[in-house]
Amino acid sequence: xxxxxxxxxxxxxxxxxxxxxLISAGCAKHKDFPSPLALIAPPTPANLVITDDTGGKxxxxxxxxxxxxxxxxxxxxxxxxxxxxxxxxxxxxxxVDLLIPVGGVVLGVSAVTVENVEGxxxxxxxxxP
Numbered sequence: 001x002x003x004x005x006x007x008x009x010x011x012x013x014x015x016x017x018x019x020x021x022l023i024s025a026g027c028a029k030h031k032d033f034p035s036p037l038a039l040i041a042p043p044t045p046a047n048l049v050i051t052d053d054t055g056g057k058x059x060x061x062x063x064x065x066x067x068x069x070x071x072x073x074x075x076x077x078x079x080x081x082x083x084x085x086x087x088x089x090x091x092x093x094x095x096v097d098l099l100i101p102v103g104g105v106v107l108g109v110s111a112v113t114v115e116n117v118e119g120x121x122x123x124x125x126x127x128x129p
Contacts, residue, residue: 042070042111042119045092050107052122056098058126062109063092071114078106078123089114103128 045062053059064070072090076083086107087094098105103126110121 008077020024022056027042030099037115039115039117040069040113040114041117042079045073045109045122048122050096050126052101052127053095054101054129056100056102058096058098058107060096060107060109060124061092062093062122064111067092069113071116072112074110074112074121076108076110076120076123078108081095083108083121098126102126109114 043065045064048060048062051059051061060075062073072088073092073094074085075087075089075094075096077086078084086096094109096107105126106123107126108121108123111119113119
């Protein structure tokens with residue numbers, strides 16, 4: 001038995017054409033896939049400001065262009081290891097308690113729609129005490 005047989009370019013082209021035909025035709029069972037979802041990304045929060053409320057307590061405030069499509073906002077602490085979800089709010093203000101006054105902590109906020117589509121995150125840094 002000779003295992004080192006080679007196929008002619010013509011037979012290889014026939015195999016590729018047959019595979020393409022099968023893939024493009026699909027099967028009757030899968031022809032009626034649902035249409036793609038029409039998801040809309042929420043607006044990116046703007047003008048994020050972090051104010052020092054003394055004693056390690058900070059207030060984050062921001063605005064958004066179209067709040068009607070926003071269900072809630074995700075609040076993050078951001079470090080070189082990534083972003084960690086700290087909480088959620090339906091308001092454009094969020095209180096953060098770092099326990100001690102510390103400047104340079106990066107906090108972020110992103111908007112989330114009712115369909116659970118999360119938009120871009122914006123960040124700001126806590127002011128020096």
